[in-house]
Amino acid sequence: MSSDVTADAAPGTGAPAPGRPSGTGVPAGAAAAATAPGGLDPAALRRRERRFRYRDKWWGYALIAPAGLGLAVFYLWPVVQTLYYSFTEWGAFGGTEWIGLTNYRTLVGDPEFWQALGNTVVYTALVLLGIPLAMVLAVLLNVKGMRGTGIYRTLYFLPVVTMPAAVAVVWRWLYNGDVGILNQALSAIGIDGTFWVSDPTTVRFAIAAIGVWMTVGYNMILLLAGLQGIPQDYYEAASLDGAGRVRQFFSLTLPLLSPTLFFTTVLSVIQSLQVFDLVYLILGANTQAGLTNPAYAEGQTVVMLFFQKSFFDNQRGYGAAIVCVLFVLIMALTAIQFRLQKRWVHYG
Amino acid sequence: MAETAGAARTARRPRREGRLWPAHLVLSLGAVVTVFPLLWELLTSFKTFGESTRVPPTIWPEQWEWSNYAKVFSAVPFDQQFLNTLLMTVARTGAQLVLCSMAAYAFARIRFPGRGPLFLAFLAVLMVPGELFLLPQYQIMQNLGWLDSLQALVVPGMFSAFGTFLLRQFFLGLPEELEEAARLDGANPFTVYWRIALPLARPGLLALGILTFLWSWNDLMWPLVVNTDPEKVPLSVGLASLQGAHLTEYPVLMAGALLATLPVIVVFMLMQRHFIQGIAFSGMKG
Numbered sequence: 001m002s003s004d005v006t007a008d009a010a011p012g013t014g015a016p017a018p019g020r021p022s023g024t025g026v027p028a029g030a031a032a033a034a035t036a037p038g039g040l041d042p043a044a045l046r047r048r049e050r051r052f053r054y055r056d057k058w059w060g061y062a063l064i065a066p067a068g069l070g071l072a073v074f075y076l077w078p079v080v081q082t083l084y085y086s087f088t089e090w091g092a093f094g095g096t097e098w099i100g101l102t103n104y105r106t107l108v109g110d111p112e113f114w115q116a117l118g119n120t121v122v123y124t125a126l127v128l129l130g131i132p133l134a135m136v137l138a139v140l141l142n143v144k145g146m147r148g149t150g151i152y153r154t155l156y157f158l159p160v161v162t163m164p165a166a167v168a169v170v171w172r173w174l175y176n177g178d179v180g181i182l183n184q185a186l187s188a189i190g191i192d193g194t195f196w197v198s199d200p201t202t203v204r205f206a207i208a209a210i211g212v213w214m215t216v217g218y219n220m221i222l223l224l225a226g227l228q229g230i231p232q233d234y235y236e237a238a239s240l241d242g243a244g245r246v247r248q249f250f251s252l253t254l255p256l257l258s259p260t261l262f263f264t265t266v267l268s269v270i271q272s273l274q275v276f277d278l279v280y281l282i283l284g285a286n287t288q289a290g291l292t293n294p295a296y297a298e299g300q301t302v303v304m305l306f307f308q309k310s311f312f313d314n315q316r317g318y319g320a321a322i323v324c325v326l327f328v329l330i331m332a333l334t335a336i337q338f339r340l341q342k343r344w345v346h347y348g
Numbered sequence: 349m350a351e352t353a354g355a356a357r358t359a360r361r362p363r364r365e366g367r368l369w370p371a372h373l374v375l376s377l378g379a380v381v382t383v384f385p386l387l388w389e390l391l392t393s394f395k396t397f398g399e400s401t402r403v404p405p406t407i408w409p410e411q412w413e414w415s416n417y418a419k420v421f422s423a424v425p426f427d428q429q430f431l432n433t434l435l436m437t438v439a440r441t442g443a444q445l446v447l448c449s450m451a452a453y454a455f456a457r458i459r460f461p462g463r464g465p466l467f468l469a470f471l472a473v474l475m476v477p478g479e480l481f482l483l484p485q486y487q488i489m490q491n492l493g494w495l496d497s498l499q500a501l502v503v504p505g506m507f508s509a510f511g512t513f514l515l516r517q518f519f520l521g522l523p524e525e526l527e528e529a530a531r532l533d534g535a536n537p538f539t540v541y542w543r544i545a546l547p548l549a550r551p552g553l554l555a556l557g558i559l560t561f562l563w564s565w566n567d568l569m570w571p572l573v574v575n576t577d578p579e580k581v582p583l584s585v586g587l588a589s590l591q592g593a594h595l596t597e598y599p600v601l602m603a604g605a606l607l608a609t610l611p612v613i614v615v616f617m618l619m620q621r622h623f624i625q626g627i628a629f630s631g632m633k634g
Binding site: 140 | 372378381382383388400402447450463466470477508569573598601604605616620627
């Protein structure tokens, strides 16, 4: 029983119960007794039931053990270890030394960290702008009598499934300062474009634009699922009452969609704050070849910094501190959003 | 009442149909912007290097340079990396389907002391960003002497709190009567799970399978951390290094990128309904 309750209270990172009855908390025995088959009397059934229960206990542990042990070894314990590492310094030949809060103090005074954090926050904010865009698309796809929705959905979803490396390759090419098609198009209307992803002033926006492009289809699908959950007769009633399309959108669609919108926003924030693949591939794929992007510092994200410190600079304690701070930040932002939701999210 | 509503609807229909074109206009404009980069990637992959850098650009390749695709195989051990990606993806997905569904079934149906706290522990994993596991996971692989191996790519990805959570939700939504009947007939919980619950949970398994397939195929950070040998890395890493090594050969790069991502796109096209339902159902990614 208690687990059912905790499941529904799962915070943002966990998928909330997607409209499924999670509370089958009625003791199974009661249900079985009520439909007592084979003419057995309920008391005997219950006794038998209890005997199952007792033996079932071990089946329960046995079924959970493989996944549970794996998660404990590879996920749960590592979190504790990472936390511990963040208070240590990594020796050149392995071995850790407890240094208290030193890593965190270094972090606070490290301009590279603040720059990376700033970049990540800007990226997150810009990617959030994709949600209204996804919303417009979802609303249009949900228009009654709309044809070809399947094709649109497929096309918008393509960037979501494409391998980030394949995304980065083509966008670097599109953004190329000399021969990129973006600048060629811009020069046709008299604008002199720059090297978008190696110019410190444009790099964040150029990358965030790709971020929007990659996520819009995904957000659109989530929002569309939310829209389809709104009963059509609400709209018929509203239009019989003389409410126009715009009025319907603001007084009907928006409030009824707000839980989905909230959920989409929370997920977007969590995922964007952890962005790595795309930015690494755009900026950092050449670093091992000895080439550095002049806009690297202005594009680098928090997780990239963690990756660099942990696996290239061998400062694992410092790397651990970086991700611990990121974790706290994500939790805090999620908690704030849950607080603020009371102001704008309507649960029917 | 019903009649007037019906009449209103038929009266309104012509007006509504007429109003659909602005929606189509916006949607197709958006679709063009969305698809253009991928289309451009495809077209560029067939151009000669000279043609790809021409100003003004050609849209259609003047001469179809199929050899770009062959060059991918000589630039990186593409076939080996493809195999690595395939094995990693299949092993992770298969393992998750079995292990997650077992645990999920136990959480959904079997009552035992400590179920609540155990489930909370699973949920805790779900809340933690993936980067927090990385350093210790790397340590484990190093200690086992598994760096630069296939098992390093596979093993940590076999376990998933998310998958367990997703399938538990699914099992909870299934009717219990059949399972109860089987239990009364003397079947043990494992038999009930395997023979009765699992076949009923096919849509849930499909959703998890598709999502795991997608994430594993595209996974970059973990392989980047544990494997460096070009023969041992998956395509995602191979492509990243190709970008560094063959900086100027953009058409070859595009060809490699498309080849690497093609299987996912094909699977997506074939199973898009399940794909999209899976995404909408889980509402989760990464």
